[in-house]
Amino acid sequence: MSTTQELRELPTQYEPGQIERAIYQRWVEAGIFAAEEKRSRRNGGDREPFVIVMPPPNVTAVLHMGHGLNNTVQDVLVRWRRMVGDEALWVPGTDHAGIATQNIVEKQLAAEGKSRSDLGREAFVERTIAFVEETGGEILRQLRAIGASADWNRTAYTLSPELSRAVREAFVQLYERGLIYRGHRVIHWCPRCLTSLSDEEAPHGEEAGKLYHISYPIVGVKDDASLTVATTRPETMLGDVALAVHPGDERYKKLVGKSVILPIANVEIPIIADEYVDPAFGTGVVKITPAHDPNDFEVGMRHKLPMPVIMAPDGTMANGTDAGSRVPPQLVGVDRFEARERIVKSLEKSGRLIKVEPHQHAIRHCYRCDTVVEPRLSDQWFVKMEPLAKPALAAVRDGTIRILPERWEAVYVNWLENIRDWNISRQLWWGHRIPVWYCDKCDKQIVSRTDVTACDKCGGAVRQDEDVLDTWFSSWLFPISTLGWPDKSSAALAAFYPTDDLITAPEILFFWVSRMIMAGYAFMDAPPFHTVYLHGTVRDTDHVKMSKSLGNGIDPLDVVEKYGADALRYTVIAGMGMGADLMLDHRDLERSFAPGRNFATKLWNIGRFLLANVGLSPVRSVDELRDDELTLADRWILGRLNATILEVDVALGSARPEKGKWRPEERYSGMRLSEYAEAARRFIWNDVADWYLETTKGRIGAGGGDSEVARAVLTRVFDHALRLLHPIMPFITETLWQRLPFAVATDRGEFLAIAPWPIPHPLSAEERDAMARFDLVREAVGAVRQIRSDYAIPPGKSVDAAIQSRANSAVFAQHSALIGQLARSTVKVDGSPSGAGAAHSVLSDGSEVIVPLEGLVDLSRECGKLRGELEQLEKQLQSLSKRLQNEGFIGRAPATVIESERKKEAEWTKRREQLAEKVKMLCGG
């Protein structure tokens, strides 16, 4: 074998940077990531389709560890199924991210001293498009660096003409089905983003606030009788239209129907009774501000109250609709929080502020900019959710769709059971404009799939609704729109819908996952996928979520550059249990990614060993080897390989439910990626490298028939190990696999990436037997090694070990040379050990391994040490026993202490016996 030349191909040090880019390029050029409709069984092909649609990152996003984790999981699954033989498709794409992108561009404008209104809508949108074209989609290029095997030909974008068409179609269809309506009600309004938000976009945050008690003078009652109201938001009192009490509240019963004067605004408002009021909270009197509180709005509707708006969209005080002059001039234009302070001060001055108490309460914030949202009365478009939720709920309940980890199913069900209508209009400029036109002349409202230029009723001029749709209104269509919907004759839709898995983080279970399921049923009458896998969050060592803005982030590309994509991928997959968070140290990348880097290096070195020893000339096929040619080690490692394939298959589980629905026993199994990674690692490192490879060292160099057997088995084992590992570590496995010698040229496919996934067979009794016998050999080796270590016998010094076998003489006799080789000793079986003074160790089958130590260690010193130890132990044991016989101790000490002392006594007794035996062996008598 001309080893030097081939060795040059595998440098001693693994340099991922030098191989990864080139390999990725070759995969792309070979088209192995591209899925074909006609190969899908659903389109008359012979392959089962396996499809994952990528959660589209924001178009302006830059790759972070969260993306790295999310996409690695998807890639592992896609690569696995590709090797199994499925027509595997991974659809990539990006999201235009309405508010997020608009905020970025507005920030840029602000830096130039401009606002979006300075530019005007058209120019602003132009600018945003230019910005996206320039910087957008970078993240998809970055995904290639971590090895993502997506079908880039199908890259989608939520604002593309194709997907925009789907958005319009969905809107119009839902409108025609009566599921989209225009509503006049209180919604969440972000005064900074200047748009309405859905319930999901305005999450609660606990905050320490204050509860202000304010007295409202009652009209027409003698003296200065008043009603005291408790409120957290005094500034909204200017919008009060009533005070409400509970109808059954005796304290206030006689006041219902009277009225009070609203301080500051000086408006007379009625006292009403409504069930909504909780008599036990605060004073039992609630101020009703219908335009700025969703509950008050309901009360206002019931009592047909006016609904004055007392704030401008930007959160400053203003006399809006129906407000008259409630907001006094000195407060107009003042920010709501500043206005609160001023109003409180003014109330204090006039004696209307009774008291202020601290109050813990939950306030909604904008999920994009964290500004406290303002409930605000306005007109918005809503989707009626209950009818859509029904099939989505049933799908998870009946096992058509499973959610992993299991506990999220309950969260999902709870949300859908209490679903509320979805506000889909946003007062933004970046997004899909709402496809509704209004006629100025006859007031007709036209909802249309195509642009409208004139009123179809009176021919009058029309103007399109100013608002755009919630970003999620395009995302929820992603699984169908990326495959061609609404074109129902789309070959992609037929071949690949429904898809298989959806991999994402729990944060967007409501935003996206549940809505996709609803859209799947609403528009395709079929679920978009059968498995939802919710993975954890990447956090730092303090368990704080990683983020660029907090400065605790890790740039995946840094990791790729330093240790390679495979190291990143392995670390992430192996380190993350089902649904568990992944902790990484951003201050110590080397330590964080050591598991992956070390394992990659290990693989590399196994590869180098193969190259140097097995070489490149064809090996014999393992399938054609006769049983009697195989050594015990060969049979053992082939058995371990088979067992590992089984383990990996169990960890990954079924790729899809058998008959449309998950059976209970398989519903929550599989998708254990960390267990899959661990099984593969254990096999390669602890079995192949630590044991099998060592057994081949004497054999391969010897030449002859056995040498060929060893070459064949080692090659087969490593070949299949690389296949098992490829989905997790695609680059290094591909590199090494390309250099394996195969039995026949045709065994070498073009790429490992499309090489067949190993198929296990049921373990035979012979295999089991071989594995048990080799385990005995390993035990014997371990025994000698331990003795050598215990007595600090230098590695260079040979020892003569003897095995006194009870039941397996033949096994030990046959493999004494191997045991000797692995334990760096000579081994005699059933002979008497030569020399006095010996250490011994008992194996699980009762056999004894005896190592004479004369001449190797200073026996008198060792014996002295051991005798001293034994003496000491006996002394301690004596005093302990004495204590345990002492009635005073037994009578008074707590039972737990007595118990633990008894336990200790038993342990020490056992140790004494062992030590005595050791002394007898080593020192005689």
Add this chain to the structure above:
RNA sequence: GGGCGAGUAGCUCAGUUGGUUAGAGCGCCUGCCUUACACGCAGGAUGUCGGGGGUUCGAGUCCCUCCUCGCCCACCA
């Protein structure tokens, strides 16, 4: 306020239907540059499995209770 999850070695976590001596990676200790690998090899230490109670021949695993963290949801002003 409602619901859910977690607490196992210094750290991050596995522990499948309760079953011998509770595991892995990283870290730590000892000895080794043994001709694939010091990003390695060999050997080793470390756990009242959150506390308490219960069921059982047997509990990390099942039940009750308490404590501590975390997550999701929620119109008490």
